[in-house]
Amino acid sequence: MAEAAAPVLHPASLGGDAIEIRDPSINVEEIMCRIRQSIAEKKRARLIRYDAFLAQGAEPLPLSDSSRNLADHLALLQMAGRMDLEGEPIVSHRPVAGFFITLAKRFSRFWIRKYTDGVLAKQNYFNSETVRLLTEMNRRIEALEAENERLRAEIESLRSK
Numbered sequence: 001m002a003e004a005a006a007p008v009l010h011p012a013s014l015g016g017d018a019i020e021i022r023d024p025s026i027n028v029e030e031i032m033c034r035i036r037q038s039i040a041e042k043k044r045a046r047l048i049r050y051d052a053f054l055a056q057g058a059e060p061l062p063l064s065d066s067s068r069n070l071a072d073h074l075a076l077l078q079m080a081g082r083m084d085l086e087g088e089p090i091v092s093h094r095p096v097a098g099f100f101i102t103l104a105k106r107f108s109r110f111w112i113r114k115y116t117d118g119v120l121a122k123q124n125y126f127n128s129e130t131v132r133l134l135t136e137m138n139r140r141i142e143a144l145e146a147e148n149e150r151l152r153a154e155i156e157s158l159r160s161k
Contacts (some may be wrong), residue, residue, distance in 0.1 A: 045091065074135055081127030083120050085113075 090105045092098030 014147075045089070048148070071139060074131060074138070078128070078131045081124070081131055083124050085117055085120055087125075 062112045087109065090102050092111065094101060
């Protein structure tokens with residue numbers, strides 16, 4: 001049995017982004033292709049869910065750089081406050097009994113959701129309004145701080161005359 005070549009670690013790559021592996025038996029493109037196929041299969045099976053909010057690539061809250069930390073917290077609140085009413089996909093890994101298990105889970109979820117969806121929808125609305133209110137309060141505080149700074153500079157200029 002032939003031994004696989006050990007990874008070759010270059011000093012420049014130890015503190016950087018990648019470790020270089022010089023082994024002809026490892027085909028990185030093939031591995032990446034298999035990873036992409038696996039992700040696509042999981043998306044089709046709805047095991048990986050797409051969050052449109054995270055995919056926008058834009059800053060979720062229009063706050064200045066001085067409030068970046070607060071903006072991060074508000075964005076986390078906004079994401080955490082959104083409840084998924086659909087829930088995780090119901091699947092089973094059991095070949096024979098899996099059909100009956102998923103059927104029972106779907107039946108249970110259907111009846112439970114009749115009672116919980118109304119409450120969760122109200123909570124979703126409350127969460128989003130709370131984040132909007134906090135964002136608006138932060139915007140007003142920033143405006144007041146800017147006005148306060150302007151007035152301080154004006155008073156200081158009047159004192160120096």
